[in-house]
Amino acid sequence: MAVDDKTDSVTVRTRVTRFRQSLPSFGHADQNNLAGLLLMLPNFVVFSLFLLGPVLFALFLSTQDWNVFTSSGEWAWTTLFGVRLPIQNYVEVLTPWPWENNWASLRSPSYNLWWFALRNTIAYVVVVVPTQIIGAFLLALALDMRIRGKKPLRAAYFMPVMLTSAASGVIWRWLLANKGVVNEFLRPFGLANAWANDPGTALGSLMLIGLWGGIGFNMIFYLAGLQSIPEELYEAARIDGATGWQRIKEVTWPNLRNTHFFVIVLSIIGTFQVFGIALVFAKGGPYHATTTTVVLIYKTAFENSSYGKGAAMAFMLFAIVFVFSYYQYQLNQQNEVSY
Amino acid sequence: MPRSNYDYPGYERSGTTYWTKTTLLYAGVIGGALLWSLPFWWMLATSVTANPSAASITLLPSNPTLDHYEALFSTQPIGKWFFNTIVFAGSVTAFNLIFDSLAGYALAKVDFIGREKFFLLFMSTMMIPAMVTLIPVYVFLAKLGWVNTYQGLVAPMIANPIGIFLLRQHFKGMPSALGDAAKIDGCNELQTFYKVYLPLAKPALATLGIYTFIMTWNNFQWPLIIASDDSMYTLPVALFSVRNQFFTEWGLVMAAAAIIVMPVILVFLSAQRYFIRGMTLSGVKG
Numbered sequence: 001m002a003v004d005d006k007t008d009s010v011t012v013r014t015r016v017t018r019f020r021q022s023l024p025s026f027g028h029a030d031q032n033n034l035a036g037l038l039l040m041l042p043n044f045v046v047f048s049l050f051l052l053g054p055v056l057f058a059l060f061l062s063t064q065d066w067n068v069f070t071s072s073g074e075w076a077w078t079t080l081f082g083v084r085l086p087i088q089n090y091v092e093v094l095t096p097w098p099w100e101n102n103w104a105s106l107r108s109p110s111y112n113l114w115w116f117a118l119r120n121t122i123a124y125v126v127v128v129v130p131t132q133i134i135g136a137f138l139l140a141l142a143l144d145m146r147i148r149g150k151k152p153l154r155a156a157y158f159m160p161v162m163l164t165s166a167a168s169g170v171i172w173r174w175l176l177a178n179k180g181v182v183n184e185f186l187r188p189f190g191l192a193n194a195w196a197n198d199p200g201t202a203l204g205s206l207m208l209i210g211l212w213g214g215i216g217f218n219m220i221f222y223l224a225g226l227q228s229i230p231e232e233l234y235e236a237a238r239i240d241g242a243t244g245w246q247r248i249k250e251v252t253w254p255n256l257r258n259t260h261f262f263v264i265v266l267s268i269i270g271t272f273q274v275f276g277i278a279l280v281f282a283k284g285g286p287y288h289a290t291t292t293t294v295v296l297i298y299k300t301a302f303e304n305s306s307y308g309k310g311a312a313m314a315f316m317l318f319a320i321v322f323v324f325s326y327y328q329y330q331l332n333q334q335n336e337v338s339y
Numbered sequence: 340m341p342r343s344n345y346d347y348p349g350y351e352r353s354g355t356t357y358w359t360k361t362t363l364l365y366a367g368v369i370g371g372a373l374l375w376s377l378p379f380w381w382m383l384a385t386s387v388t389a390n391p392s393a394a395s396i397t398l399l400p401s402n403p404t405l406d407h408y409e410a411l412f413s414t415q416p417i418g419k420w421f422f423n424t425i426v427f428a429g430s431v432t433a434f435n436l437i438f439d440s441l442a443g444y445a446l447a448k449v450d451f452i453g454r455e456k457f458f459l460l461f462m463s464t465m466m467i468p469a470m471v472t473l474i475p476v477y478v479f480l481a482k483l484g485w486v487n488t489y490q491g492l493v494a495p496m497i498a499n500p501i502g503i504f505l506l507r508q509h510f511k512g513m514p515s516a517l518g519d520a521a522k523i524d525g526c527n528e529l530q531t532f533y534k535v536y537l538p539l540a541k542p543a544l545a546t547l548g549i550y551t552f553i554m555t556w557n558n559f560q561w562p563l564i565i566a567s568d569d570s571m572y573t574l575p576v577a578l579f580s581v582r583n584q585f586f587t588e589w590g591l592v593m594a595a596a597a598i599i600v601m602p603v604i605l606v607f608l609s610a611q612r613y614f615i616r617g618m619t620l621s622g623v624k625g
Binding site for chain 2: 016019031032033034035036037039040042043044046047049050051052053054055057058061066068071139142143145146147152153155156157158159160161162163164165166167170171172173174175177179181212216217220221224238272273275276279280294297298301302307310311314315317318321322325326328
């Protein structure tokens with residue numbers, strides 16, 4: 001029987017091959033090319049118009065003093081070692097360098113807003129990424145156990161992910177307001193504070209909002225990862241006498257290697273571009289304490305109409321994000337299976 | 340999946356240790372879930388309290404009133420904003436489903452020249468931070484006179500590498516023999532696509548559709564840039580403007596927040612499976 005099955009499938013395959021060979025060979029390839037390119041055409045048009053073209057245009061904009069009313073610009077030249085180069089926007093954004101004035105631009109926004117915003121963004125990334133990943137991992141472990149009511153519990157943790165950043169920002173602005181709920185709880189302990197109006201705590205509050213939404217988001221990746229670990233590994237560890245903690249350390253954690261990597265890269269890319277909650281929560285204030293890089297780009301380009309400078313800033317952010325995105329892309333490629 | 344000792348013989352589901360562990364686990368998980376959903380409840384409670392201040396709001400509002408909602412509906416064009424958001428999210432979703440399934444199918448099943456290069460090109464656009472393209476796109480659309488129009492709102496959102504990736508993966512997972520059989524029976528490429536593969540891709544299309552709809556509904560950045568006139572606001576931008584307008588009237592602001600949040604939560608709770616699948620596959624949050 002098994003032999004018959006095999007011959008059968010071979011016959012089918014030969015038949016298909018013969019059918020393919022029977023088609024006029026160059027015509028067939030042409031047909032495929034035509035079909036494929038026609039199917040791609042609508043997307044090719046929108047991608048060229050709204051993603052690929054704009055990147056090139058942005059590169060051009062970043063060298064220009066652009067006026068949106070006349071839709072025209074002038075080259076923004078800067079002389080470097082005696083040669084005129086169209087990099088004035090970049091130079092204006094980057095100077096004074098952070099090490100000038102005894103690193104003051106990292107402590108105060110009045111020297112150079114770009115470096116101060118970058119400092120805020122990096123602080124946000126450094127705090128939020130590890131915290132939300134460890135939190136998500138622990139939460140996924142707990143919710144992967146045999147407990148009742150898994151579904152509503154998961155939904156509860158995931159719900160903040162569903163919010164538009166405008167809503168998260170507004171809701172937390174009220175919770176953390178001077179006469180808000182959080183202060184109501186903290187006042188008896190003498191910890192009440194104007195969280196959003198105090199430059200010392202505004203960024204911290206922003207991190208809290210980021211974590212509120214971020215933990216649920218990363219949790220679902222860990223849940224999916226946990227379910228892909230074969231049960232046999234746990235059985236084997238158990239037979240070898242591993243305790244619960246050892247099973248987590250030696251089986252669960254290393255087997256989530258891909259998930260860790262994916263989640264870390266995603267979180268870094270996402271947090272580097274934090275925008276909505278920062279703008280809505282405190283409008284980048286007080287004293288630029290919540291001005292992150294993207295908020296600064298938004299304000300530069302769309303509030304001050306410095307499109308050239310905004311584009312230059314955006315490109316520098318692109319350079320930072322590119323490094324991390326490249327790894328995500330490589331990872332996606334690795335996980336691919338074709339049938 | 341038996342992950343816990345208590346799923347194995349030799350471990351009784353009783354005794355102090357078992358009950359302590361179980362109680363602690365449940366207390367932690369449920370406590371956390373309550374803490375996580377408290378902001379939502381607080382939003383609702385504030386929106387139905389007459390003069391909200393932290394001290395006057397209780398967990399269960401004693402005199403619920405809909406005054407804030409009434410005030411909001413009578414002073415603000417909420418209906419118009421709802422309409423804008425539905426047009427925005429609906430048309431972006433429709434365009435994405437059509438465009439992405441065409442490209443996803445071609446990239447997965449049609450052997451055409453430069454296929455891998457096209458795929459690489461499309462996927463590499465995922466690396467571009469939104470702000471890099473939004474500035475030139477705004478300048479370009481301003482030139483076209485598309486600022487404060489629906490076409491300006493929708494057009495740039497149609498290019499969606501995530502959707503193409505998601506559907507391509509799905510089509511790639513289907514056996515090529517189906518298409519070969521259809522072609523032996525005389526279908527051309529387009530017929531093979533919409534008669535054989537597309538019906539099989541319905542679950543993936545549902546996933547992508549729901550995911551795209553919610554993500555577009557929630558999109559704050561692009562509508563904020565392109566819609567400067569309050570008759571073109573979508574709900575998230577409208578919420579931002581309501582908050583700036585009624586700085587101290589938190590009841591009103593929370594009512595506006597509730598109006599935006601509740602439909603999304605309802606859609607999510609009823610189609611949770613699809614949404615989470617979309618997110619796990621694409622790995623992107625708006």
